[in-house]
Amino acid sequence: MPNDSHSARVAQDKKTTPTAPAGPEGQDAAWAIAVDVGGSKIAAALVSSSGCLRHQRREPTSASSEPQAVIHQICQMVDAIASAAAEETREILGVGIGIAGMTDSERGITLLASNLGWKNVPVRRLVADQVEHPVFVDSDTNVAALGEQAFGAGRDSDNFLYVNIGTGIGASMVLDGRLYRGAGGVAGEFGHLALKPGGPQCGCGLRGCLEALASGRAIARRATEAIADRRPTKIQELAEGKQEDVTAALVGEAAQLGDPLALEILSDAGRYIGIGLAICTDLLNPERILLAGGVTGAKELLLKPMRAAMAEHTLPRPLRTVTVVPSGLGDVGYLIGAAALVFREERPQTT
Ligand SMILES: [Zn+2]
Missing domain, CATH: 3.30.420.40 (ATPase, nucleotide binding domain)
Known part of the structure; x- marks a missing residue:
């Protein structure tokens, strides 16, 4: 790659990797349910701490302007994945959610999400009321960065x-x-x-x-x-x-x-x-x-x-x-990063 002192080094048209490196099936100690909420679609999956994705789902985002409708949709997707995980006897540490909007992660509130028409929506509390796992929320760009840090172009x-x-x-x-x-x-x-x-x-x-x-x-x-x-x-x-x-x-x-x-x-x-x-x-x-x-x-x-x-x-x-x-991961980075929100805070119970 050319590297003269007058030009920033920019990789030329390097293909992004659309999938994360899959961890060895069945050997993953920790799993989280990850949700990526955008203005037009919601994606969700069961994600392992080694970057393995299972039971991926994708739905158009509810067109309702009421945040409750989208929250309900998120909880239904989480429930479906939790059931699938239970059938496989996989322990879930928590639910990580990335939202396309300015989000206060500490309080779990999305302050402004123009594509969703949201202002000051307490996402963490609303989802936690309906699911039985700890819930973590952040903006989609923050979770994408966490995904890239874990398995993508920011890894090292x-x-x-x-x-x-x-x-x-x-x-x-x-x-x-x-x-x-x-x-x-x-x-x-x-x-x-x-x-x-x-x-x-x-x-x-x-x-x-x-x-x-x-x-x-x-x-x-x-x-x-x-x-x-x-x-x-x-x-x-x-x-x-x-x-x-x-x-x-x-x-x-x-x-x-x-x-x-x-x-x-x-x-x-x-x-x-x-x-x-x-x-x-x-x-x-x-x-x-x-x-x-x-x-x-x-x-x-x-x-x-x-x-x-x-x-x-x-x-x-x-x-x-x-x-x-x-970026290294493309869209899948949002799910891996949303799961990383959980893995940073929750540890599997050791016996
Ligand atoms: Zn502006």
């Missing part, structure tokens, strides 16, 4: 950032080997770094946040605005004229076809992400930055300008020691 690193660039933008930090949560439990709001004062409105209410400039939602919005301004582009053709069908993925598709507008949008997004990573690198001096999320599917069209901006804006010393790599 004590200082890494996990950055997810999808519909929204989030990050988690493992510093000196431990997940860093901050004073109020909400550290890692990478998406709300103010990179363009007075810039586009962000979902958080502020203006010019990275998320408003480079997330999947922001990329789609910029394309829609350019089409409304009658800028010539293949994006409109690919969306068959339907404004609501303009997505970041479609912008990526148009960019692959050489569409100048799409290339410009991805390049700008990559540049802003690179500046954000430069700030984090100067501040935290991480060894590794793990990139995940749908927007990174645009690959070099986004990563090249990202690397260039990162190299331009990071101090030489922290830049020399940081490597940007794809």
Whole structure:
């Protein structure tokens, strides 16, 4: 891999590993039920402390705006997996839940989850009322970082950032080997770094946040605005004229076809992400930055300008020691990390 002092080292298009390394069946001492709650789907599985997954389930998230409906769905999935585990006489230490939203892990409360329409939902208490195991809750980016630390691209690193660039933008930090949560439990709001004062409105209410400039939602919005301004582009053709069908993925598709507008949008997004990573690198001096999320599917069209901006804006010393790599586990990392929430706190009973 090229490693000149002026460019951040970014692994090029390395395939992510979609499954965790499976532990030896039947020899796993500890098991937890892991749940990954997103705005569109809920995944759950029985997960061993050696990263073995069994009884995986996946359902669309209840469309009800009432948190109770989703909580009920989570508990039903947990019950089904607990029954399967009981049949196999596997002891369950607890239930770990990752939520797509800002979550206070200590109190077990999801403070804000815009994709779920939640505000201040006491997830841990609501689930614990209905299941018989200890319950642990954290944000999805935090559990993903724990998963990467246990079995993924963060396995042999004590200082890494996990950055997810999808519909929204989030990050988690493992510093000196431990997940860093901050004073109020909400550290890692990478998406709300103010990179363009007075810039586009962000979902958080502020203006010019990275998320408003480079997330999947922001990329789609910029394309829609350019089409409304009658800028010539293949994006409109690919969306068959339907404004609501303009997505970041479609912008990526148009960019692959050489569409100048799409290339410009991805390049700008990559540049802003690179500046954000430069700030984090100067501040935290991480060894590794793990990139995940749908927007990174645009690959070099986004990563090249990202690397260039990162190299331009990071101090030489922290830049020399940081490597940007794809996350190792993909979606399964959320389940492994949610189980890790349990394994950190609960120990199997020894006789
Ligand atoms: Zn914001």
